[in-house]
Amino acid sequence: MSRFLSPRFAGLEAYTPGEQPQDQQYVKLNTNESPYPPSPEVLERISAAETGRLNLYPDPTGRVLKEKLAALYGVEPENVFLSNGSDDILNFSFMAFCDAERGAAFPEISYGFYPVYADLYHVPCIQMPLKEDFSVDYRDYCGIGKMVVIANPNAPTGMEISISEIEEILRSNPQNVVLIDEAYVDFGGTSCVELTKQYDNLLVVQTFSKSRSLAGARLGFAIADKGLIADLEKIKYSTNPYNINRLTLAAGEAAIESDAYYRKNAAKIAKTRELTASRLRKLGFIVLPSVANFIFVKSDALAGETVYQELKKKGVLVRHFGKQKIKDFVRITIGTPEQMDILLEKLAEILKGQKGA
Numbered sequence: 204m205s206r207f208l209s210p211r212f213a214g215l216e217a218y219t220p221g222e223q224p225q226d227q228q229y230v231k232l233n234t235n236e237s238p239y240p241p242s243p244e245v246l247e248r249i250s251a252a253e254t255g256r257l258n259l260y261p262d263p264t265g266r267v268l269k270e271k272l273a274a275l276y277g278v279e280p281e282n283v284f285l286s287n288g289s290d291d292i293l294n295f296s297f298m299a300f301c302d303a304e305r306g307a308a309f310p311e312i313s314y315g316f317y318p319v320y321a322d323l324y325h326v327p328c329i330q331m332p333l334k335e336d337f338s339v340d341y342r343d344y345c346g347i348g349k350m351v352v353i354a355n356p357n358a359p360t361g362m363e364i365s366i367s368e369i370e371e372i373l374r375s376n377p378q379n380v381v382l383i384d385e386a387y388v389d390f391g392g393t394s395c396v397e398l399t400k401q402y403d404n405l406l407v408v409q410t411f412s413k414s415r416s417l418a419g420a421r422l423g424f425a426i427a428d429k430g431l432i433a434d435l436e437k438i439k440y441s442t443n444p445y446n447i448n449r450l451t452l453a454a455g456e457a458a459i460e461s462d463a464y465y466r467k468n469a470a471k472i473a474k475t476r477e478l479t480a481s482r483l484r485k486l487g488f489i490v491l492p493s494v495a496n497f498i499f500v501k502s503d504a505l506a507g508e509t510v511y512q513e514l515k516k517k518g519v520l521v522r523h524f525g526k527q528k529i530k531d532f533v534r535i536t537i538g539t540p541e542q543m544d545i546l547l548e549k550l551a552e553i554l555k556g557q558k559g560a
C-alpha cells in the first residue's frame with residue numbers, strides 16, 4: 204500500500220480469483236470454465252474483418268447483441284443490460300442500489316465477491332448462515348428491507364432455491380432490489396427471468412463465461428424491468444461507456460446465434476456431472492446435489508486442503524476455500540469425461556496412498 208491510497212480503502216480485502224497458472228499444463232477444474240471451446244461461428248466472427256476495425260470504438264449501446272438476447276429470452280431490448288463480465292454488474296449494483304442506510308443481505312457461503320463489493324462501497328451487510336444441509340433458507344430474506352443477493356444455483360454448493368421461494372422474497376421486499384445471480388443456471392437450474400415482467404425490483408444477472416464458453420472474452424448481462432436497467436446504464440455511462448470491446452460484442456452475437464451448440468454442451472456437462480458424482484460417492488466422498496457445472500465434495504478420509512494439495516501435485520487443479528464451515532470440501536469444475544477420468548484416477552491413487560501410509 205502506498206501513502207497515496209485513500210484511508211477509505213485501507214481495510215479493504217480484495218477478492219482472490221482462482222489460480223490461472225501460466226507455467227504448467229494442469230487439468231484445470233478450479234474456476235468453473237467450460238471445457239468446450241467457443242462455437243465455430245464465434246471463432247469465425249472474431250475474424251480478420253473485426254480485428255481490422257479495432258481502430259474504431261465499439262457500439263457503446265451494444266444494440267445488436269441486446270436485440271439478440273431480448274429475442275432469445277422473450278423480453279425487450281430495454282430490459283437488457285450488457286457488461287464486461289457479470290462481475291461488473293454486481294459491482295454496479297452494490298454501487299447503485301445500496302448505501303449506508305440500505306444495506307445488503309446474502310448467504311454467508313456464496314460467491315466470495317459479494318462481501319468485497321459491500322466493503323468497497325461501505326455498505327453494511329448481513330451474511331446469512333446456510334441451513335444444516337447447505338441450502339439457502341429463503342425465509343431469512345423475506346421482508347429484510349435490504350438489497351438481497353442470491354446466487355441461484357448457489358456457489359460453491361451448486362444447490363438452488365425454487366422460483367416460488369424467490370417470488371416470496373420479491374413480494375416481501377418491494378422497496379429493495381433482489382439480485383438473482385444466475386451465472387450457473389444453464390446446467391440444469393431454473394431461471395427466474397420470467398418474473399422480471401411482474402416484479403420491478405428483480406435483477407437477474409447472467410454471464411457468457413460458463414455455459415457459453417467465453418470466460419476469456421468477459422461478457423455478462425442482466426435482465427430486469429427497464430427502470431433498473433436505466434439505473435445500471437447511468438452508472439455505466441458514468442464510468443466506462445465502452446466497457447465491452449468490439450471482439451467481445453462480435454463473439455457474443457455469434458454465441459447467441461449458436462445457442463443450440465451451447466445447449467448441447469451444457470447437457471453434456473450435466474450428464475458428466477451426474478456420472479462423476481456417483482463415481483465419487485463410490486470412492487467415499489460426500490457430494491452435495493448440484494445443478495451447476497461444478498460439484499462441492501468432501502472426503503471421509505482426507506482434509507479438503509490435502510485433497511487440493513495432492514491433486515495439484517498430480518497435475519489436477521481444484522478449488523479449496525479456507526472458510527471454517529467449508530474447509531473440509533473442495534469444489535470441482537465439471538470438465539470433459541476424459542478430464543473426469545483423470546480426476547478420479549488421481550483421487551483413487553491419493554486415497555490408496557493414504558490407506559497405505
Ligand code: PMP
Nearest residue numbers: 288289290314354386410412423
Ligand atoms: N457470479 C458467480 C456466482 C460466479 O461464480 C462468477 C464467476 N466467478 C461470477 C458471477 C462472475 O463471472 P463473470 O464475471 O466471468 O461473468
